[in-house]
Amino acid sequence: MQIEVTNVRNRDRKTLLERSALFFARQLKIADRYGILVIKSVPGLLKNERTAARMDMFAPFVYVIEIDSRITGENLLETVAHEMVHVKQRALGQARHEIRGGRVVRFWMGKKVDPKTHYYDLPWEVEAYTKQRILVNSLLKTVGMFNDV
Numbered sequence: 619m620q621i622e623v624t625n626v627r628n629r630d631r632k633t634l635l636e637r638s639a640l641f642f643a644r645q646l647k648i649a650d651r652y653g654i655l656v657i658k659s660v661p662g663l664l665k666n667e668r669t670a671a672r673m674d675m676f677a678p679f680v681y682v683i684e685i686d687s688r689i690t691g692e693n694l695l696e697t698v699a700h701e702m703v704h705v706k707q708r709a710l711g712q713a714r715h716e717i718r719g720g721r722v723v724r725f726w727m728g729k730k731v732d733p734k735t736h737y738y739d740l741p742w743e744v745e746a747y748t749k750q751r752i753l754v755n756s757l758l759k760t761v762g763m764f765n766d767v
């Protein structure tokens with residue numbers, strides 16, 4: 619998976635985004651998958667869309683993560699990790715959706731998901747929230763910034 623970070627002027631932030639996304643892609647075993655991942659920094663995303671980040675596919679094999687430009691530190695790492703779990707879910711076909719009769723029907727592991735499901739109970743969110751901290755911990759451990767076991 620080719621990773622490109624766009625709309626980020628600060629070199630350190632750009633490098634952090636590139637390297638953390640690559641690390642998480644390796645952990646999630648999708649680094650060698652065919653595709654392009656664009657990580658875009660978006661000013662005002664949180665304020666305007668009420669979300670710190672989001673992931674979508676704009677074509678087959680084209681994954682786009684948008685992240686609010688003001689998210690920083692470990693919060694930023696957790697956000698990248700969370701969205702990378704969603705990239706993994708889409709890349710492996712674990713989460714997908716179809717348009718049927720003008721409506722979006724969402725599937726998880728091949729099974730239809732009740733559209734009334736609460737956000738935090740959506741299976742892809744449960745997985746992303748569960749794994750984001752684990753992924754960040756293993757990143758911090760790797761770079762020697764995390765001493766807890």
Ligand SMILES: [Zn+2]
Pocket residue numbers: 700704742743746
């Ligand atoms: Zn999510």
